[in-house]
Amino acid sequence: MRRLYEPMAYGPAPIADGFWPTTVEAIPEHAPLQGAVTADVAVVGAGVTGLNAALALAEAGQDVVVLEAEQPGWGASGRNGGFCCLGGAKASAPALLKRFGEAATRDYFRAERAAVDHVAAVLDRHAIAAERHSEGETLLAFRPSDNKGLQDLAEEMQRFHQVECEVLAKPALAERGFASPEFHGALTTPIGFALNPLKYVLGLSQVLLDAGGRLFGGTPLVALSRDGDRHLLTTPAGQVRAKVLIVATNGYSSDELPGWLAGRYLPVQSNVLVTRPLTAAELAAQGWTTRQMCYDTRHLLHYFRLMPDNRMLFGLRGAMRSTPAAHAKTRARARADFERIFPEWRHVETPFFWSGLLALARDLVPYAGPVPGMDRAWTALCYHGNGVAMGSYAGRLLAAQITGQGPETPAPLRAGLRRFELGRWRRALLPLAYTFYGLQDRG
Ligand SMILES: Cc1cc2nc3c(=O)[nH]c(=O)nc-3n(C[C@H](O)[C@H](O)[C@H](O)COP(=O)(O)OP(=O)(O)OC[C@H]3O[C@@H](n4cnc5c(N)ncnc54)[C@H](O)[C@@H]3O)c2cc1C
16 A cells, blocks of 8 residues: 555554543454455445445445445544544635635535534434533633634634634633643633544444444455446455445545545644543642633644543644654653643553544645546545544535435535645655744744
8 A cells, every 4th residue: 555654653553552442342343355245335444434424325225335444443533532523624714715705615614513513413313322521612822822813713703603602811711620821711612522432433333234334344445446337446355346436544545545645635643642530639639620622722732621531631743753762752742741731630640642643635625525537436534633523524425425415515625635746755744844833833
């Protein structure tokens, strides 16, 4: 496969100290595909994108086969921070307005909101217990000068989402359980909730099976070709012939599957640290008692939330390489940042730490649409670290594009994926971008 990172990124090492698997009784093992099968639709990748597409298609009466190289949720979908929130594009509202105009930009923002509602509806409709908490999400200013930006964002939220955000000044933070020497103000957007991502994705897999979908684990797609009017998907021990193909591999994509993807997505690492359960006395000592999911105003942001079992989940962007040394260094950086933000928890153990790949687009807008140059092939990817909601919805949108029934895809999501200028060397952009953003993030 033609992938961008060192082999470690695609193996078990980054999730050896993962937390989510400890929250479920067992992770079902789906057997590999053996021999030749046919289907209406073949989906590659069993994360939230692929599973939501597959489920909507199976519910619409299509015969669906999902191929997953590892097991459902093995990718970012089963190892993320569980923030189900607005987002997906990294482009700013002014940039979207300039590129797409007022009406299409509004459509796009409506889709961000619909994405959150979609996940809530899926969880409710199928009774998936995913440990939801948090009333919307809270953005914290890490320097006093960022409070102005919070006001601007409140206006943007009013304009594009018609919601009133709550803005808190520094003195109110401790009163509301957000005490940290690091933060100087807060803005809460009343949209979104947090969830246990592995429970969500395992729940989705089961619902898909119940709806008649077929799911094969340990089944990497290794070659794509045509057999008459069908896609021919070759795996180590089998083949699928399908009328329709969906590629849902996001940060774990390979540049030749299909070839159109080459150079059009940039995988980057994100990391999560999780503490042991904090005692009531420890929570009181820090003054952090809120269950809100939070992130800070840095470009290279931290995201964190106190989970229902009183563990703190603390995420941050990852290293530029995937090696044991880079992993250890990032773990140390995560720990140092955690101690700076929550100094009263300097003694608290953080036994869980893992990393994974998400994907960025050159124009900073996700894509959900046909694969140009391929007949009846679709893909959705590049949610810029906000794929729990947007990836789920993008999968649903692909199903709607295929069947002609369901929500319309807003124009910005269909605008295409431009190639990164450096093509297969595009990872070299990361040091420049991280240095640039790191300078802007100085306190
Ligand atoms: C550490 C971390 C924290 C994050 N936190 C958040 C968060 O809090 N909120 C949020 O909204 N987003 C978050 N994200 C991003 C979010 O998880 C992703 O955007 C989303 O899960 C992407 O879903 P997906 O289904 O498109 O891809 P993935 O979940 O990555 O799934 C792709 C799947 O494709 C499979 N695959 C790849 N190649 C092949 C092949 N050739 N054949 C068969 N299968 C293949 C992989 O094994 C993988 O399981 C985070 C990401 C990471 C890594």
